[in-house]
Amino acid sequence: xxxxxxxxxVPYVSRIIGPDSYGIINYSYAFIAYFSILIAxxxxxxxxxxxARNPDDNQYVSxxxxxxxxxxxxxxxxxxxxxxVSLQFVSPLKQNLYVTVVIFASTISSxxxxxxxxxGKQHLSIFAxxxxxxxxxxxxxxxxxxxxxxDFVVLPTLNxxxxxxxxxxxxxYAYKKFNLKYQWIKISDSVKLLYxxxxxxxxxxxxxxxxxxxxxxxxxxxxxxxxxxxxVSLNLANIISS
Numbered sequence: 001x002x003x004x005x006x007x008x009x010v011p012y013v014s015r016i017i018g019p020d021s022y023g024i025i026n027y028s029y030a031f032i033a034y035f036s037i038l039i040a041x042x043x044x045x046x047x048x049x050x051x052a053r054n055p056d057d058n059q060y061v062s063x064x065x066x067x068x069x070x071x072x073x074x075x076x077x078x079x080x081x082x083x084x085v086s087l088q089f090v091s092p093l094k095q096n097l098y099v100t101v102v103i104f105a106s107t108i109s110s111x112x113x114x115x116x117x118x119x120g121k122q123h124l125s126i127f128a129x130x131x132x133x134x135x136x137x138x139x140x141x142x143x144x145x146x147x148x149x150x151d152f153v154v155l156p157t158l159n160x161x162x163x164x165x166x167x168x169x170x171x172x173y174a175y176k177k178f179n180l181k182y183q184w185i186k187i188s189d190s191v192k193l194l195y196x197x198x199x200x201x202x203x204x205x206x207x208x209x210x211x212x213x214x215x216x217x218x219x220x221x222x223x224x225x226x227x228x229x230x231x232v233s234l235n236l237a238n239i240i241s242s
Contacts, residue, residue: 003239005135009142010235013155019228021152024095026231027224028103028156030215031086031093035079037208039110042200043068044119051120058179065117065174066183071190072111079107092219092227099156106160109167114174126173130166138162 014022050064083104087093093100118124138158145154174180194201215234219227 001132001135003242005139006235006239009139010232010239013142013146014228014232016146017149017152017155019225019232020223021149021228022232023219023224023226023228023230024092025099025103025152025156026235027092027095027215027219027227028100030212030219030231031090032083032100032103032107033208033212035083035104035107036110037204038079039072039075039107040204041071041075041194042197042204043072044116046197046200047116048119051117052122055121059181061117061120061178062181062183065114065180067185067190067193068116069111069114069182070185071193074187074190075194076107076111079104090220092224095224096153098153102153102156102160106156106163109163112164112167112171114171117174117178117180118170121178123177126170130170134162134166 047064047068051061054060087097087100115127118127141158142155145151145158215227215231218230
């Protein structure tokens with residue numbers, strides 16, 4: 001369903017809002033993907049591995065959860081500073097400031113979502129159900145709310161709202177299901193954790209360099225419409241090949 005829904009919405013949205021508006025949105029997503037990767041920091045891999053070692057010890061799981069969330073909070077704060085600096089020097093981000101800020105705000109979901117807990121405990125059925133309903137609701141709302149070219153700001157707003165609600169739900173559900181107890185960890189301990197997991201993080205960064213950087217570089221030399229044509233074509237090609 002993750003592939004079917006975009007096959008329905010991408011052609012519709014790109015036709016309604018036009019290549020220039022679509023280019024503005026997709027450029028912001030491509031650039032802000034760097035911040036999402038920084039905040040995620042590969043913890044969906046390393047956190048999963050830790051929890052899988054002792055998934056039935058709720059105190060241990062809570063400790064791992066607290067360490068990762070606190071580390072991600074630090075990374076989010078650092079990302080906020082880097083984002084402000086980026087706005088001053090990366091001109092394509094200023095094409096529509098509202099869109100850029102809303103898409104950056106979506107990185108909050110990367111802080112909240114405890115995917116590594118569900119993976120470590122092998123409790124992933126909730127993701128299948130939630131992804132289906134997210135896609136269904138998003139598709140319906142796109143056809144209802146996006147009717148004119150100027151409605152392009154609705155697209156990132158929808159993604160932000162649905163993504164945030166999904167992350168909050170998964171976090172709340174994990175708290176109740178797995179009896180989690182959040183603990184504040186010393187900043188120095190969070191820094192040590194980031195240092196110890198740096199290898200996995202760097203590997204995810206390398207993958208991102210060749211998957212999103214093309215769009216970022218294109219936006220520096222071409223206009224928004226060119227970025228729109230490129231990203232829509234690329235998205236459809238990736239969906240079909242997948």
